[in-house]
Amino acid sequence: MQIDRDVAVPTRDGSAVVVDVFRPDGDGPFPVITSISPYGKDVHWPDRFPLYDRVPNNEHMVWETPDPEWWVPRGYALLRADTRGTGKSPGRLDLYGPQDAEDYYDVIEWAAVQPWSTGRVGTSGISWLAMMGWRVAALQPPHLAAVVAWEGCTDFYRETTYQGGLYANGFIDFWWGLQIEPQRTGTDGDDWREELPRHPLVDDYHRVRTTDLDRVTVPVLSAGNWGALHLHLRGNVEGWRRAASQDKWLVLHSGTHIDPYYADWALELQLRFLDRFLKDQPDRMDGVPPVQMMVRHGREVAWREAPDFPLPQTQWRELYLHSSTLDWDRPAPASVGYPASFETAPADEPLELTGPVALRLWLSADTDDLDVLARLQHVDADGNVIPGIGPQGGPVPMAIGWLRAAHRETDPELSEPHRPWHPHDRDVPLPHGEPTLLEVEIWPTSITLAPGERLRLELVSGDDDLAPLIAHTHPELHRPADGATIHVGGEHASHLLVPVVPR
Numbered sequence: 001m002q003i004d005r006d007v008a009v010p011t012r013d014g015s016a017v018v019v020d021v022f023r024p025d026g027d028g029p030f031p032v033i034t035s036i037s038p039y040g041k042d043v044h045w046p047d048r049f050p051l052y053d054r055v056p057n058n059e060h061m062v063w064e065t066p067d068p069e070w071w072v073p074r075g076y077a078l079l080r081a082d083t084r085g086t087g088k089s090p091g092r093l094d095l096y097g098p099q100d101a102e103d104y105y106d107v108i109e110w111a112a113v114q115p116w117s118t119g120r121v122g123t124s125g126i127s128w129l130a131m132m133g134w135r136v137a138a139l140q141p142p143h144l145a146a147v148v149a150w151e152g153c154t155d156f157y158r159e160t161t162y163q164g165g166l167y168a169n170g171f172i173d174f175w176w177g178l179q180i181e182p183q184r185t186g187t188d189g190d191d192w193r194e195e196l197p198r199h200p201l202v203d204d205y206h207r208v209r210t211t212d213l214d215r216v217t218v219p220v221l222s223a224g225n226w227g228a229l230h231l232h233l234r235g236n237v238e239g240w241r242r243a244a245s246q247d248k249w250l251v252l253h254s255g256t257h258i259d260p261y262y263a264d265w266a267l268e269l270q271l272r273f274l275d276r277f278l279k280d281q282p283d284r285m286d287g288v289p290p291v292q293m294m295v296r297h298g299r300e301v302a303w304r305e306a307p308d309f310p311l312p313q314t315q316w317r318e319l320y321l322h323s324s325t326l327d328w329d330r331p332a333p334a335s336v337g338y339p340a341s342f343e344t345a346p347a348d349e350p351l352e353l354t355g356p357v358a359l360r361l362w363l364s365a366d367t368d369d370l371d372v373l374a375r376l377q378h379v380d381a382d383g384n385v386i387p388g389i390g391p392q393g394g395p396v397p398m399a400i401g402w403l404r405a406a407h408r409e410t411d412p413e414l415s416e417p418h419r420p421w422h423p424h425d426r427d428v429p430l431p432h433g434e435p436t437l438l439e440v441e442i443w444p445t446s447i448t449l450a451p452g453e454r455l456r457l458e459l460v461s462g463d464d465d466l467a468p469l470i471a472h473t474h475p476e477l478h479r480p481a482d483g484a485t486i487h488v489g490g491e492h493a494s495h496l497l498v499p500v501v502p503r
Contacts, residue, residue, distance in 0.1 A: 001025060001072040006088060009081070011106040018088040019107065022060065022068035023077035028116040031145075031278035033071060035125040036081040036104050036132050038095060039063050040183045042088070048182075052258040052393075064126035067262070074271065075279070077116060081107050086183040093189030095180070096131070096156065096209045104136040112143030120278045124148035124270065126261050127232065131160075134239055138215040146277035147216075148270055150223045150261050153235035156209035157202050157424060160231065161192075163472070164402030164441065165200075165424050166371050170464075170471030171230060172196060197477060202424045213239060219247035221273045223266070226254050226296065226446055227389045229400045230470040234443050237309065237356075249273070249285075250309055252293035252446070254301050257391035295354055296398075297448040298378070298386050310355035310444075314499045316418060319344070319455075321361075321486070321494040326457060333490035338363065338481045342457045343379065347449040355499030356418045357442035359401060359457075362492035364436060365484035368429035369406040371472070372481060373460045374440050375399070381452035394467060397458075401442030402472065404479065405430050408438050415439075418497055435487045442496075457496060459486065 002023050008016035020041050023030055045051070045061040055061065060068045068078050084103050085093030094100050112119045121143045123133035130152025137147050153159040161168055176193050199205045220243055224236030240250040251269070253260045260266050269288070276284040291309045294301040306312075322331040326344045359374050376399040378386040387395030406427040414421035420439040430436055449455060461480040464471045472478060488494050 009107050009110045011103050015091045017081050017103050017107055019079050019081040021079050022072050023116055024072050029118040030077040031118050031120045032077045032111045033122050033124050034079045035065050035129045037128050038083040038086040038183055039179055040087045041080040041082050054259040054262045064129055066124050079111050085189055098208055101135040104132055105139045105141045108141045108144050119143055120145045122146040122274055122278050126150045134211045137218050138212045144218055146219045148221045151225055151228055151232040154211040154239040157206040159235045161196050165404030165407035166402045166472040167474045167477045169474040171469045174469045213242040214244050216243040217245055219277045220245050221249050223251040227396055237444055250291045254294045256393045296446045314355055317500050319496040319498050321488045330493050331489040334488050336486045338484040338486055339460050344455045346452045351449040352501040353498050354446040354501050356444045358418050358497040359440040360495055361438045362435045362487035362494045363484050366432050369479045370481035371479045372403045373463055374401040375458040377456040378447050379454040379456050398447050399442050399445035401440045403438055403440040435492045
């Protein structure tokens with residue numbers, strides 16, 4: 001292949017974004033797959049990160065990007081760009097802000113008019129690269145023809161920085177120090193570790209960094225991971241559901257943060273999708289259903305195809321909290337202290353729960369505010385937890401939800417019974433000592449209980465026992481709920497709304 005390195009692409013304000021281009025031998029023209037990130041287009045993956053199982057190990061591999069040695073022989077040009085203010089791109093860092101998205105727009109339009117380009121441009125990549133794909137799609141560059149969004153967020157506040165109103169300091173601190181600081185070209189621009197704690201509510205800082213999904217009209221292949229509980233899963237589901245695109249597909253898979261993108265099944269699906277919309281091969285996506293998902297059966301998975309998500313056949317059922325158990329029957333009034341754990345009786349037949357979950361929790365406390373952290377665990381017949389697969393391969397719960405009590409207000413137009421929507425734009429203190437309803441969004445999951453197995457709901461006060469990059473433990477922003485009272489039964493019937501999929 002031909003490689004053009006350190007090409008300076010002009011942007012609308014005259015500053016340059018520096019890119020590398022990998023393209024097949026010959027004059028072309030070729031369709032173009034683009035990506036942009038602050039991680040360093042010249043940083044060889046093995047030089048900074050350990051290799052995951054399925055990542056190709058070649059001299060051209062860069063973190064979370066498509067592999068040139070796989071895509072170029074299949075007739076595609078690949079373009080990688082350094083975000084302004086990082087790597088070899090000069091200027092002020094405006095990470096994930098309007099200028100960042102406009103730079104990507106300008107890179108896409110530049111690539112479209114090169115003599116080696118067909119004028120059809122797509123985006124692809126994992127995580128940040130997928131997030132930027134969503135962002136630039138909302139700006140509607142004329143030559144953008146398709147987006148592969150693999151584990152990427154769309155809602156900056158709710159998915160990236162303040163899940164349920166809880167500041168994600170564990171991830172932000174870890175990620176900024178590892179990924180951003182080594183590639184910054186100067187001190188100009190925000191440091192999220194300092195800036196984000198100043199914005200605990202949804203304000204203009206968050207709004208300008210949130211994708212307007214009504215403006216995403218290009219074809220989209222959105223891939224979410226059941227184990228991406230702290231960052232990506234919700235964005236891929238909400239992005240797919242709410243994007244205005246006529247042509248869109250959703251994949252929900254399991255595995256590490258990295259390996260599935262490079263797996264054979266995933267590469268074949270990406271190729272079919274991009275052949276369809278970048279090479280104008282109209283039959284390439286024939287037979288691909290709108291939704292494909294790995295349904296989790298304990299430690300095993302089975303693929304399922306579906307026309308929609310949540311699944312149309314879902315039976316939404318209330319699973320009531322008792323003093324220490326979960327049951328389909330409503331209990332008599334009672335109360336229990338926070339933190340607490342609740343568990344179903346052993347299943348007497350297979351029970352599949354696939355989809356979003358909502359927790360309606362009646363709670364009282366003698367404080368203005370507190371943080372609720374809810375986890376769903378799959379417990380086998382011997383009492384052992386069957387974990388999900390986390391981003392780095394370690395164990396994680398099967399689902400997590402969060403809510404700051406002072407952010408309990410919901411938007412009736414955007415809320416759904418299985419997915420409450422919190423504006424997060426003001427604090428409303430808890431009335432001291434009064435039972436108050438908190439509607440907690442628990443991100444989507446897939447759990448299948450075999451006979452003898454149980455579902456456990458854990459309500460905890462902190463999450464520093466999980467991987468550090470999931471923690472919400474900022475000393476000035478964390479509000480432990482220890483000592484609060486959970487109310488069950490009667491007019492305060494706390495319950496989970498669960499997605500039961502009929503056998």
